[in-house]
Amino acid sequence: MATLAERRSLEPWQDPKAVPYLRIDRITKKFGDVYAVDDVSLEIFQGEFFSLLGSSGCGKSTLLRMLAGLEYPSSGRIYIDGVDVTDVPAYSRPVNMMFQSYALFPHMSVEQNIEFGLKQDRMSRRERGERVGEMLELLKITELRKRRPDQLSGGQRQRVALARSLAKHPKLLLLDEPLGALDKRLRENTQFELVNLQERLGITFVTVTHDQEEAMTMSTRIAVMDAGQIMQVDTPTAIYEFPTCRLVAEFIGSINLFEGKVVATEGDEVVVETRVGRPMRMRSFHPMVLGTPVTVAVRPEKMRLCADFREDGVNQLKGRVEDIAYLGDVSIYRIRVGDGALVEMTLTNVQPRTEQALTWEQEVAIEWSPTSGVVLTE
């Protein structure tokens, strides 16, 4: 069993010697005057489960379509396994794609759908039969082989689409909102299945999703996109815990933001004066110049109730409970602190709800540690 530190050093994106399997080099795509994708560069490694995450219209789908060859970039190059494929048409690329609508051919049976790609490769009939059988088995849909797409449920269609896109044994599979059309429970099961499948086959997956939970559970790394640009590329943990800008911080989960400016630095900590309470003390990974406008970002679950509120305590705030949202496992509290700001705090419901300590209009004190948040400069 590798220790965490050892595993860390094995991650290819941290290894300067690792060669990326897919390299996107300054890709730009313009539709008329609109930049759908604006100067994007990415390196994706063999065996990764890479997610492009963003709200609709952020350019993630366009980027994926350019990887498939369904759209040609206005400028920039795409390299797959070291080969420049920018001008290679879709039908000659060593890449397959699973479409959001699944795009199953309605006039063909499940079997024929899966076989379609193999036929284009002039594979022999016997080999084709074997491969189709293998795919049917892999996705546990053998009993559906004779059905037509309109005789399948949503979940079954998703499996057929996946089988079809995997049939040619691509080294790189592109998935456009792979779970988007499934209902919530099915989606959760399928998430894990998809990850297991990807690990077993060793294929590099690049998916597009607008669902942050989906991206968090499945991905090795996530690229958060907005307005055609990449805001941050990192592991799910890093994206969540250490966002580098406000946009990423707000897009993933909920977060408390306090705007202010740097008034002092002490070691690796900065002191930030905000409109709320006394100056906050936060750890910072970068040296900061005094007077820099910054935003202190703290996740609601990093907040805790403060037993001994002191006038000179670090990162302590006093306020009144204004809203309580009971979600079963946790409760979300909205606390009105001085100067009218609302602070969100999540507490795990260790005790049954009826015995909960906090109630509306109650005066509380909350606090957080200088290491459980980040200081954002943009």
Next chain:
Amino acid sequence: MRRRRWPLLTVLAFGYAFLYVPILLLILYSFNESRLVTVWTGFSTKWYVELFRNKQLLDAAWLSVRIAAVNATLAVVLGTLAANALVRHGTFRGRTGFELLLTAPLVMPDVIIGLSLLLLFVAMQQTIGWPDGRGFTTITIAHVTFSMAYVAVVVRARLSQMDRSLEEAAMDLGARPLRVYLAITLPLIAPALLSGWLLAFTLSLDDLVIASFVAGPGSTTLPMVIYSSVRMGVSPQINALATIIVAVVTLAVVIAGISMRRGRGA
């Protein structure tokens, strides 16, 4: 309170009667023994027998069917190409003009189409010597010019309903554009092609006005024969012929309807 349905049903019955009683009468009288069209004397199929002995009428019918079939085939090819250009190639230069010119024959009076084509054919014959005289070729060309517009409308509707990602998926799986078209696009728009073909066939078969302008001696189409013979008094043979045509058209409409419905289900 129960809603009274008979007023609505009466209106409906009148509507249907207005549309179909004449045709039913025509069918009925085609089995009439009397030479007089309006007097029923007894059942007989002798007019059918006489019809099949009438060479002029049969020749005209055969010519019309040939023209209709060639016209329908050409119209489907050209109409489909036009529909493809409009649906698949986004906003190319002159798109609006192309669209306008394509659909113009739908609203253009037949008399004008017929006359202008006649002038064109005459001018062409004088300058380049083709078409040599008027007949089968000129009628077919004339029919294609307007029936391809109908085909384009039908195919265009079908094409724009089709999920674009089906073709993209086929391409992604390694199929070249021509293969994508043959294996995916064509089968999916086939119902529209079939109904377009039948529509073009029917349009050509019953066109009298345009054909009258561009026909030459010895190339008399069926509607022309019927029209001229009716002016000299209706022969029950015409009733018999009309009955056969009604039967064929009904069959064609039923087939087109079924194939369209199947297409939608897929």
